Amino acid sequence: MKPSFDRQIDRQGTWAEKYDARETLFGRADVIPMWVADMDLATPDFVLAAIQSRLNHPILGYTQVPLSVAQSVSDWQQRQHQWAPAAESVVWLSGVVSGIYLSIQAVTQPGDAVMVFTPVYPPFMRSVTHLERRLVEVPLSVSQEQTPRYELDWQAIETAMRTQQIKLLLLSNPHNPSGRVWSRVSLLRLAELCLRYQITVVADEVWSDLLLDTQSKHHPFASLSPEISAQTITLNAPSKTFNLAAMQTAYAIIENEQLRRQFLHIQQRTRAGEAGLLGLHALQAAYSDAGAAWLASLLVYLRDNVARATKALASCLPELVIMRPQASYLLWLDASAYFSEQQHQVDWWINQAGLGLSNGTHFGAIAQGFMRMNVGCCQQQLQQALLQVQQVSSQLTKQENSHVFD
Template sequence: MKYDFDEIIERAGTGSVKYDLRTKIFGTEDVIPMWVADMDFRTPDFIADAVHKQMEDPVFGYTCRDDAFFNSVAGWVKKRHGWDIRKEWITFSPGVVSGLSLSILGLTAPGDRIIIQPPVYHPFYFIVTDSGRELVQNPLVPDNGRYHMDFEHLRSVIDPDTRMMILSNPHNPGGTVWKEDELRQLGEICVENGIILLSDEIHCDLVTKAFRHTPAASVSEAISDITITCMAPSKTFNCAGLSTSVVIIPNAGMREQYNRILNAIHVGLGNIFGNAALAAAYEQGEEWLEQLLAYIGANIDYAADFFRSRIPGIRVAKPEASYLLWLDCRELGMPQEKLCEFFIREAKLGLNDGSMFGKEGEGFMRMNIGCPRSVLQEALENLEKAVKGLRAG
């Protein structure tokens, strides 16, 4: 079946965060929203069919996850990422960020130190500080559009109170796909120091053709034993509203601690429709995903060529994963507040402010190109016109 990613879907007025919060976020509705990381493509038919089938049940009662749920997760992870996982390792979270937060609450104590690697997905900051833990930063090192880990600095910030490290794998917002040797070095440092590695792998299925995702826990048995992995079909299959994610914890003691918190706040049963959707996505989604990756890859190529030839004042390296572009706007010479205002008022684009990912993101903007090509073309032409206006002024 050929899927249509060029279809324009009207999302305004549907309760969409991306569209219906434009005035709240940007001060105006007059922007093309290219910020929050969901795509403007129709959720696949096999997911809609699974939800419709579930709706035929005359009772929407309390639900449990059956073998189809667990088998679909294990089968997908094995086939796509080469990692053998056991059914008993798999537990639940309403979302990946929820899974990260539950892990912090269940496996660390107030005052414990938790390391993150900025620039990085902004909830990493507040899930640490809002839970009363101490935030420690190990900044990534930029190198010609790709980020690298600073292992020497990492070792220098670890002390006996350092309990956990949160990894973005693949990296958001930079799009770096961490190599196995990088993950091995990181994991071995965590093993040596008794640090739990909390790996956010929500973008793992969106790796571009030239790269391969490596689950952090798959690198070695020792690293597996200290790693909590959070995954979901939400980014991959554009179904974040179904609030269904998985948390994979091989270590039985850590899994028990996680599940204790999950059950204490009574969110472990999940969403009856989300359970059905996840199983359908992982059982039937491979062909749709391959077509999506080809379309996203072409969008990335189109945007990269456009910036290089028509907006050279903004630099963008092709991401190794995801549909998010990390735009280096520093050559425009604007302070961050003015840069954000420029994108909203002049380019008519609603993007993520790079500084929300940490001070290392100042001078950057994050652009979501998970949209029909015609929308991307309009957005880039808006931006080109705005940048030319700067030069003319």
Template sequence: MKRYDFDEIIPREGTHCLKYDAREWMFHTNDVLPLWVADTDFRTPDFIAEAIKNRAEHEIFGYTFKPDSYYEAVIGWMKRHHNWDVKKEWILFSPGVVSGLTLAIEALSKPGDGVVVQPPVYFPFFDCVKGTKRKLVENPLVLENGRYTFDLDDLKAKVDKNTKLLLLCNPQNPGGMVFTREELEGLANFCLENDIVIISDEIHSDLVFSGQRHIPFASISEETAKNSVVCMAPSKTFNVAGLSSSLVIIPDKTKRGRYERALNIGHLGMGNIFGTVALEAAYTHGDEWLKQLLDYLWGNYLFLEDFFKEHLPKVKVMKPEATYLIWLDFREYGMNDNELFKFTVDKAKVGLNNGGKFGSGGDGWLRLNIGCPRSVLEEALKRLAGAFGTL
């Protein structure tokens, strides 16, 4: 069995890499160690790179379509990893999960309709709603026993007959929750009763740690399947976000037709050759690589947890159930969102995501990406300890 080296340092500067080469734009300085963008610093798996190289050798990159082997790879992966029986006709394309969310909003609602978002949450959700001229309905998550959960009483008080959609983030970003079947069933039943379609961002669904299980929203029941759109991608799992290839899975024929029409209006359905090749290779050959990745990421989390307990005990670390994104509560330091962000950049020389961008409940928090070699993570944590230790 091949062992993958996640400790390898791979310089990314000079590759038009957003995480490193856009530091001046994001932090107004290049003098920061960046742990912000949600991609990893690990080498893309060899079986994906080889598949791309083999296709590139043909040297004609004209129009293509997705072969049966592509769909078989998706169907196999969903069954093996999520115990979800997906049919070929359910599987549609999107350049990215955010693109899929936006297209689904446009396909399944009209301007002025209400769309529920549950902050703190991945901040492009807000842009998807506002940019399509829908009405943003905020239903903040509740922090209970160190994890977020749904507030159905608040949701009931805020929706009306014009509320048509709810954007779900599961596993949750930035908190790292894997919502339980009971939680998902409660949300699903509420939305069925109120004729609200759920569009579920499940891009982190493969990155679930031991003891947890991701439940695809559309797999809960036949009724829920007909009332949902699921967005997934290999991009976070296999570090191929730059290849712009995602999946939108829609069991209901009518909703699928409306989404497909929105997709085809912009001639977006074909995708790109290398994204197709990479996705098929990832879902065909990626099982062992993912197992080793999850082991390494969990080791990174345990290292981080121990470090904060010893050196920065005022910071509360939300224990992740999934993802390589860690949600850190710095509120005991008494800084507002801008002050906290500026302090980590100017004093600690570490580039993180400020919590306020994730909506209500995010002020005083920071999001840190542990998808990097442990030596890089250790250096970032030492910088944070050195800066906050002076306060």
């Protein structure tokens, strides 16, 4: 039976950050939350059943993870992305962000330069500055095609690589916040540069399963060649795909044994968390035939949500520039035509539209004028959110220098 994603599920009282942090973040608890990247859709029932089944045994002691669980990661990568890393190259983590912090410590020293392409998921920048490395931000450029998309700015990248002694690149593949799926050609060119300048790459591929655009394909960075794999740490998790963030279960894939040893050394020395028992059972159940079938249905639903949201927003806010995601359930919205001040825009989405979006400027100073909208929810909730925008959209007029609404 095909899963139904139409059920509206009340998450209040479940310690859900997306809901419970609203008062603190938005100053009011009644906004429809469309910010942090989890979905208001149920985790598949066979995944929940696997967790419950483990709880039938009454002892929850320390865990030794069998290699078969790592093999299910490899099998899933093979099934989804035609990449079959050895099970032995899998390192268990308590989160992808934890893997970013560990990678930085494993590969660089304080003061070393770490490159990111902005705008980008905020912990990419925060981790570098927290660990007292030097953050080198290279802004993405926007393609001038009919559908606006981010592109890698080759000239800026090469200049930075040539002049800044970059040690590590943090790559969001596919890209958060825009949902851009990098083409094989672009990734190969990037890999070639990283090889030439001896830059290790952290490829955060947590969005890779949620591929909406049937014309695109996700290419694991490490799958491009054995040479590039030798200097790549891939990070991934079932958390976005199967809505399992609370399970705190993620993994690194590091095919280079020496690099893996360096990573494990830092993981042990910092006592950084590994994956939890219940999360591992969830992962194993998710990375299966049933998981693949469920995911295919989810993608149909998310594609439809993105299409509905894009259409509704474009019709009521014609000057809004919408970056349609090729992957993920995130819309990257440029409303700078309506607002000259980001704070006015933030206030408008909260207090006029009644929605809690992510502030674009958290993804880099370059993202002035942007907001990120999470449409990973049931259609009833999405329709309500879009209706709320439609009802107040006439307040906004295209601005030259300032913004007006009341």
